[in-house]
Amino acid sequence: MKKxxxxxxxxxxCELESIVADAVRLKRxxxxxxxxxxxxxxSLGMIFEKASTRTRVSFEVGMSDLGGHALFLNPPQDMQLGxxxxxxxxxxxxxxxxxxxxxxxxxxxxxxxxxxxANVPVVNGLSDRLHPPCQVLADIMTLSERFGxxxxxxxxxxxxxxxxxxxxxxxxxxxxxxIAIASPPALPAEGRDRRPGTGDGRKGHRRRDPDEAVRDxxxxxxxxxxxxxxxxxxxxxxxxxxxxxxxSRLLTQASPDALVMHCxxxxxxxxxxxxxxxxxxxxxxxxxxxxxxxxQKALLVRLVAGGMPA
Numbered sequence: 001m002k003k004x005x006x007x008x009x010x011x012x013x014c015e016l017e018s019i020v021a022d023a024v025r026l027k028r029x030x031x032x033x034x035x036x037x038x039x040x041x042x043s044l045g046m047i048f049e050k051a052s053t054r055t056r057v058s059f060e061v062g063m064s065d066l067g068g069h070a071l072f073l074n075p076p077q078d079m080q081l082g083x084x085x086x087x088x089x090x091x092x093x094x095x096x097x098x099x100x101x102x103x104x105x106x107x108x109x110x111x112x113x114x115x116x117x118a119n120v121p122v123v124n125g126l127s128d129r130l131h132p133p134c135q136v137l138a139d140i141m142t143l144s145e146r147f148g149x150x151x152x153x154x155x156x157x158x159x160x161x162x163x164x165x166x167x168x169x170x171x172x173x174x175x176x177x178x179i180a181i182a183s184p185p186a187l188p189a190e191g192r193d194r195r196p197g198t199g200d201g202r203k204g205h206r207r208r209d210p211d212e213a214v215r216d217x218x219x220x221x222x223x224x225x226x227x228x229x230x231x232x233x234x235x236x237x238x239x240x241x242x243x244x245x246x247x248s249r250l251l252t253q254a255s256p257d258a259l260v261m262h263c264x265x266x267x268x269x270x271x272x273x274x275x276x277x278x279x280x281x282x283x284x285x286x287x288x289x290x291x292x293x294x295x296q297k298a299l300l301v302r303l304v305a306g307g308m309p310a
Contacts, residue, residue, distance in 0.1 A: 003303055004115045006108075006124045008133045008170045015302075016174050020141045022298035022308045023291070030065060030294070037067025038301045038308060044070045045098040046125070047079070047114075049105045050228050054264060055125050055132060058292040059102055066297055071098070091117035099304050104132070106229060121303035128229070131164035135263050136171050138295040142288040143219065146259065151176035156217035156254065158182045158210050159244045159272050160237070161189030164223045164263055182213035184240045210244055217254040221261045222246050222272045238271070247274040251282065259284050 004010060011019070029036045044063050048056065056072065063070040075081040081090050087110060094101055095118040103111045104125035115122035126132045143150055154177070157165050161183035169189060172179045181189050214220055225241045226234045246260060260273075260283045268275045278285060301308055 002119055002121050004122045005133060005299060005303060006111055006115060006122065007130055008136060008167060008174060010133075011174065013174050016137075016140070018307070019137065019295070019298045019302055020144055022301065023138075023141050023294040024145070025308065026065075026297050026301075027291070027294040035067075036065065038305055039063065039099075040067030042066075042068040042099040042304055043097070044068060044300065045073060045094050045101045046070055047073045047075065047081075047101065047103045047105070048125075049075055049103075049110075050126060052104055052125070054289060054292050055102075055104055055134075058296055059125075062293055062297040062300065065293075066301065068099075087113045088117040090114070094118065095120045100300060123299070123303070127163065129163055130167050130170075131162070131223075131263065133167055133170075134292065134296050134299065135164065136167045137299065138291040139221075139261060139263070139288050140171065140175060141291045141295045142261075142284060143259075145287070145291075146284070147218070152178075153218045154178045154180060154216060155219040155221055156180045156182065156214040157189070157221050158213060158246055158250070159222045159241060160187045160225055160227070162187075162223060162227055164221075165189045168221065180208055180213040180217065182208050182210040182244065184244065186240045187237065210250055211253050214250055214254045214258075217258055219259050219261060220246055220251065220254055223263055224265065224267050225271050226267075241272070245270075245272060245274065246277055248276055248280075251277055251280075258282060261285060261288055264289055 026036060046059055060070045073079050091114045100121040101118060102123040102125045103114055105111050105127050108127035108129035111124050111127055124130060124133055147153060157168060161181060166189060168179050183189055225237050260277055262273055262285050266273055266278060268278055
């Protein structure tokens with residue numbers, strides 16, 4: 001039976017732990033230069049309605065590392081989807097060509113419909129509701145490398161209550177982390193997965209002002225204030241988010257050894273994070289970016305091949 005990955009809640013706690021453990025193993029194999037072609041002869045279709053750097057490169061390189069092949073598909077240029085073909089028709093056809101599909105879409109409904117009609121695994125590469133759960137999967141891997149067990153850790157989200165924030169709220173149901181959210185009233189976090197039967201996954205999150213949210217936090221996390229598709233609201237967003245920058249002063253309000261995360265791309269300086277913090281010793285931004293590759297490889301091996309060999 002095929003399994004999709006549209007949300008963190010598509011995994012249970014044991015599956016999450018297993019994928020993270022596999023990702024760590026795959027990271028070691030790559031570092032050692034040891035071949036690990038667990039998806040030899042397999043293919044991944046990648047549909048991009050939105051531009052991408054990390055998502056595209058990490059999935060393409062990941063499939064190559066695993067001995068498979070990734071196909072980049074841009075609907076306006078490369079697909080009949082851009083000329084009005086129905087999503088369900090494209091899903092049925094692609095599922096007969098490839099072993100899995102990753103979609104980076106404007107609407108979460110597009111990904112849900114595609115998954116409904118495709119009989120191969122479908123992975124959420126980004127949607128308006130949830131930032132790629134693959135990003136949070138990689139972030140959980142990164143924090144596990146630093147802390148081990150994540151239960152009881154506090155992560156403070158500072159900024160726009162966007163799709164990344166929503167994915168973190170959902171993750172708390174699996175990790176046992178406390179998610180403290182500081183976002184302006186105009187840009188609140190939704191924090192729920194509206195698919196029937198899933199529940200909302202929320203656990204221990206609260207909305208607070210930045211200083212209150214980061215107090216005793218083990219991790220500070222932020223994202224850009226103006227996401228793709230929100231450009232027309234730029235002026236209003238910048239006004240609403242004044243005071244929500246992760247800077248050196250705010251960092252001193254957290255635990256002394258608190259780590260700083262950002263899923264990139266970053267607008268340093270006058271917006272969500274300062275250059276000093278992003279380049280500082282408490283930043284693990286580049287580790288989490290690298291771990292997109294390893295976490296997604298582990299996920300694909302699980303979805304396509306049933307997991308890594310013992």
